[in-house]
Amino acid sequence: MNRVEIAERQQMSRLNQVQGWVSRVEAVKAEADQLIRVGSQEIQRLCLGSYCSKNCRSSYDLGKKVTKKLQLVETLMGEGIFEVVAEKVPEPAATERPTEPTVIGLQSQLEQVWRCLVEEPAGIVGLYRMGGVGKTTLLTHINNKFLESTTNFNYVIWVVVSKDLRHENIQDTIGEKIGLLNDTWKNRRIEQKALDIFRILKEKKFVLLLDDLWQRVDLTKVGVPLPGPQNNAPKVVFTTRSEEVCGLMEAHKKFKVACLSDIDAWELFRQKVGEEALHSHPDIVELAHTVAKECGGLPLALITTGRAMACKKTPEEWTYAIEVLRTSSSQFPGLGNEVYPLLKFSYDSLPSDTIRSCLLYCSLYPEDYCISKENLIDCWIGEGFLTERDRFGEQNQGYHILGILLHACVLEEGGDGEVKMHDVIRDMALWIACDIEKEKENFLVYAGFGFIEAPPVRGWKRARRLSLMHTRITNLSNIPTCPHLLTLFLNKSNLSMIHDDFFQFMPSLKVLNLSYSKLTDLPVGISKLASLQLLDLSELNISELPEELKALVNLKCLNLEWTRYLISIPRQLISNLSRLHVLRMFGASHNAFDKASEDSILFGGGELVVEELLGLKYLEVTSFNLRSSPALQSFLSSHKLRCCTQALLLQHFKDSTFLEVSALADLKKLNRLWIRECEKLEQLKMDYTEEVQPFVFHSLKNVGICGCYKLKDLTFLVFAPNLESIEVTSCRDMEEIVSMGKFAEVPEVMANLNPFAKLQNLELTGVINLKSIYWKPLPFPHLKSMSFLNCHKLKKLPLDSNSARERNIVIYGDGRWWEQLEWVDEATRNAFLPCFKS
16 A cells, blocks of 8 residues: 555556455455454353353354455455556546636537537637637637547647747647657757657547637648548637638638627626625616626626626715726726736737727727718728728728728627627727827717717817717807817717807818718808818708808818708809719708709709719719709710719609610619609610620619609619619509519520529518519528518518528518418428518
8 A cells, every 4th residue: 555655646546456456455354343343242251261152153153254254364465466556647638727617608609619529520610709708718618528528539739829829839738738748859840849749649539729819820830630521530629819810720610709698798797796795785786787788798898897896885886887987998997907908919910000090990989889881981081091092992992901800800790881899899999099099099089978068178189089979969169179180070969050160270170070960051160171081961951061161172072961951052062172082962852852943953853963073073982863864864974973873863753654774784883773753664674685685783782662653673683693682662563573574585694693692681662563573482592681561462482491591581571461472382481480570
């Protein structure tokens, strides 16, 4: 036993046969002790000088047992000779890593990834999302799960990679796990180490867990055999903050680690705060829910904030904490020195200062706000962040930067054509813009705070970017001095009055957004903004543009979309904005076009608008409305306008019974086409003959048809291969969306078409005689939603069973109309019935 104990102190394990022998010895010893106790009693029964027993039978039985036990002891003594008593303990495949025992909100993702590792043919798996979301926690639980589950993996190897990637460090960690690491091996060249690692691992089944990747790890350079997609292949699992790294690592499968749901976030927060603090006052639980919600489901923020609030036991302390989180979160205990610095790694790792500035710019918008990609890029261009030679080049550059920010997980996809910024990422960005880089950026952001009165203007003097977006401020009567101000957001507010001199001391202002406010008149003082590059007036209820706006000689982008009540744009005003590159007028004067006076370019059918546009030398992007065939012909006769028109609204064509839409296919940039209130329109004509191949609307994504009562069909849509959205309203004579009859004589044309391949949304309202959308079922691979209201004659939907596979499609209808639908087969019916909503 001395030899055994010495071996065990050296982390060795006693042999099974030694343990078996020791167990038998202990059992015999226990039995012998019992015999000795019984023997003492027998001795007391002896008489005649201890030569005779009072109970001879009892003495005889005891003696017999003692004899047998002595024989067994002798046998055991003979068997207890061992040259080796212990062996080296085989290491488990994985080394347990410390982590919290519960995985709040991560359990389902843990199970998904685990199934992927042990059941699915995915060799390389990526876990990505922003910092603090729990990627390392998830990876740790995956590592530890190998200790509690039976698998045939020989090695589970954990490597922390981080930003400073060194392949030699990865090799040393792997070498230590597989028994290669010593001082001599550590000093070998990287190529030699790679050969040694490869020689061992190629014969083993292993899992390599790489935590915190910021760039591609060359597995071949390290010596790791490349995992294949086979079930029995080795596995590589890595975490990263960048979706792009998943591509660089050629991941067979990637998982976006989700933020916690409201329920899970509250549970985690509650655990960190503790019951004592939560129940120290009746009002605290409700306030605690508000604090937890401010963390946006980010585990790191919930844990840090929860710990900080564990000692707060009065409602006043909790109320103050909410105010700090909403207005100056970097001052909240733990966020400014623990959470934000961790997230700032993602900011610092962005490829350039320009991209970093583009990210910070997104913090000007309120929490949880869906930001239009198009409008955001317009602002970036106005600020001068993007520097391509032409507008479309700058727009493409803007979308490229958005892609970088999305892949870096510092922005997220919002709705269609929109992005969002996670609340905690936004707070981090404001911390950088307002504190860390205050001299360079200097943001003042009051967006979404519900201010009724404007903050004192004396504090605006050093600001470079100021956002009063989504506030309840009704008037701006004070006159600020802002010599450095570049961007001013006053949109989405209750603002109804701005002093005419408000803009007098803003000589550097480049971007001004007044959209969606309640202004009905523009302050003429806007004309003082000599440096202004972008002016967004969209969705305002203004009736006229002041003549004084001619002074905006540097204006490059003017947005007037959906200024529905605009009736006066003085002649020569637009054409005098000589540096204008972008003019958006889609939906302008929509509700008041018949009230325009003769001295306004909005008078008539749109001929005067076309004339003004032709006077703009640098125009590259435009959208506008036309209300007559002559205006349409005038527009189509201009090669310049055909090349730069992105959106077109054809409205109130009073006498037209048909439109030759083939001519519109030549508009290479047209992505939105609406036709409204053309009451006599019966046909949208295309040439479907073999001899004249139909034009294709390559860029068209959005089509809206409304109030065209006599229109028969929209067959031309099959020539829009990138179409994403169709909306048809109040077209009472329409029986088909796409008419098969038009292709009866030219089947070769249809053979080359893939209609609705990218369609995401279809909305049909009040198309009371509609019977068919398409004559046969289609896969609809990208469909998200369909809506059918008052379309009761529609009995078939062009959906096949593939359309529902692995997708969340929502189909809206009135009443229980869908119960009367006919289906291709029972499987398709069963697949789609859960999708219907009343």
